[in-house]
Amino acid sequence: MINVQFAALPARWDTYREPLKRAFDEAGLTVDMRQDHPADQVDYVVYAPNSDLQDFTPYTRCKAVLNLWAGVEKIVGNQTLTMPLCRMVDPGLTAGMVEWVSGHVLRYHLDIDRSIAMQDRWEPVVPPLAFERPVTVLGLGALGSACAQSLARIGFPVTGWSRSAKEIDGIKCLHGDHGLKQALSEAEIVILLLPDTPATNNILNADTLAMLPKGARIINPGRGPLIDDAALLEALDSGQVGHATLDVFRVEPLPADDPYWAHPNVTVTPHIAAETRASTASQVIAENIRRGEAGEPFLHLVDRSLGY
Numbered sequence: 001m002i003n004v005q006f007a008a009l010p011a012r013w014d015t016y017r018e019p020l021k022r023a024f025d026e027a028g029l030t031v032d033m034r035q036d037h038p039a040d041q042v043d044y045v046v047y048a049p050n051s052d053l054q055d056f057t058p059y060t061r062c063k064a065v066l067n068l069w070a071g072v073e074k075i076v077g078n079q080t081l082t083m084p085l086c087r088m089v090d091p092g093l094t095a096g097m098v099e100w101v102s103g104h105v106l107r108y109h110l111d112i113d114r115s116i117a118m119q120d121r122w123e124p125v126v127p128p129l130a131f132e133r134p135v136t137v138l139g140l141g142a143l144g145s146a147c148a149q150s151l152a153r154i155g156f157p158v159t160g161w162s163r164s165a166k167e168i169d170g171i172k173c174l175h176g177d178h179g180l181k182q183a184l185s186e187a188e189i190v191i192l193l194l195p196d197t198p199a200t201n202n203i204l205n206a207d208t209l210a211m212l213p214k215g216a217r218i219i220n221p222g223r224g225p226l227i228d229d230a231a232l233l234e235a236l237d238s239g240q241v242g243h244a245t246l247d248v249f250r251v252e253p254l255p256a257d258d259p260y261w262a263h264p265n266v267t268v269t270p271h272i273a274a275e276t277r278a279s280t281a282s283q284v285i286a287e288n289i290r291r292g293e294a295g296e297p298f299l300h301l302v303d304r305s306l307g308y
């Protein structure tokens with residue numbers, strides 16, 4: 001019997017209990033999953049960083065903590081978490097992100113806002129084709145690479161930027177400081193899909209925003225701290241940035257008096273770009289437990305030194 005502790009907000013238990021049970025059965029695992037195992041009896045923790053569980057010291061036989069979220073910034077620095085930590089790479093979450101990013105890119109590309117505002121006039125403006133609209137994706141991980149490839153399939157010339165060098169079919173892949181400058185200087189639309197780490201904090205700041213072509217649009221479904229908010233507001237006011245769609249913020253929910261709410265060139269969405277989907281994510285969790293039991297390497301292990 002494998003003891004699995006489910007440590008997430010109580011409402012999540014109802015969402016995940018049946019899909020996880022099904023996935024464990026399908027993987028041939030005999031699992032006793034509860035929210036209240038004695039800590040020293042737990043083999044694996046299925047975890048959301050906003051759960052009450054923050055001290056992993058008593059989880060002495062735990063083989064891995066399996067995160068339900070893609071982002072690990074809230075847990076990666078926890079010194080009591082000494083066992084392997086796996087982040088979530090979920091096909092359902094990835095599909096959601098691809099759809100959300102594609103929708104917001106196409107809103108900008110086709111100037112859909114103009115059509116909505118022009119319901120009393122017949123003044124045709126033909127948008128360019130996708131191949132005439134360079135798009136840059138910062139971050140080429142599970143989500144960034146899927147979005148980049150999907151946008152490239154629509155026809156956009158896509159540049160991607162990551163920490164290490166990459167080769168992805170149909171994408172111009174850049175890395176390093178020089179790569180960032182090049183990636184930004186060509187971008188009419190920039191999508192941020194980087195993790196929140198010390199190295200990515202304020203990656204979009206006054207200097208890097210100035211590298212963009214005037215009027216570029218920014219879409220941030222990554223994390224709030226990737227953007228220096230004061231610099232973005234200034235760039236929006238000066239027209240250096242034409243518009244921003246922001247799904248994530250330093251403080252969430254975004255406070256009522258935050259200037260982003262009232263800014264005419266900002267769209268705020270409430271951290272809904274992509275949610276982990278219970279049915280597909282449960283299969284990922286089950287596969288990682290199967291691997292742990294078989295002595296095989298875990299999928300999607302977090303590198304603590306890099307913070308993602």
Ligand SMILES: NC(=O)c1ccc[n+]([C@@H]2O[C@H](COP(=O)([O-])OP(=O)(O)OC[C@H]3O[C@@H](n4cnc5c(N)ncnc54)[C@H](OP(=O)(O)O)[C@@H]3O)[C@@H](O)[C@H]2O)c1
Pocket residue numbers: 070071072088089093138139140141142143144145161162163164165193194195196197199200221222223247248271272273274275308
């Ligand atoms: N808004 C939402 O609903 C939502 C939902 C899910 C996730 N997210 C966010 O999306 C982020 C990305 O998720 P993911 O699954 O794609 O992560 P991932 O697979 O870990 O990919 C991260 C990417 O960022 C790159 N990167 C990391 N540090 C960098 C640096 N200092 N300079 C340049 N590139 C750097 C990595 O480069 P390498 O390839 O070289 O390692 C990798 O390409 C998550 O961390 C989370 O914050 C948001």
